[in-house]
Amino acid sequence: MRRLDKKNLSKTGFSLLEIIIVVAIIVILAGVLSVGIAGLINTANNANNAVANSSASVNELIESGESRLEDYGFAN
Numbered sequence: 001m002r003r004l005d006k007k008n009l010s011k012t013g014f015s016l017l018e019i020i021i022v023v024a025i026i027v028i029l030a031g032v033l034s035v036g037i038a039g040l041i042n043t044a045n046n047a048n049n050a051v052a053n054s055s056a057s058v059n060e061l062i063e064s065g066e067s068r069l070e071d072y073g074f075a076n
Helices: 016-071
Strands: none
16 A cells, blocks of 8 residues: 655645635626626617617607698698
């Protein structure tokens, strides 16, 4: 039977320092990701508001054009 001594033992598992470093990296990446996602959500909301405003403007122009056509006798 083989004798167990320090030279023959293999290192198993992770040290506490390695785990702390990995957790710190994950936290940093999560922070950067959350800031990026918040920016994308803000940009999407601004785009949605712009589309809604332009749609309202287009609808107003269409309604004013239809009323002008009705003034000249062109009704639907």
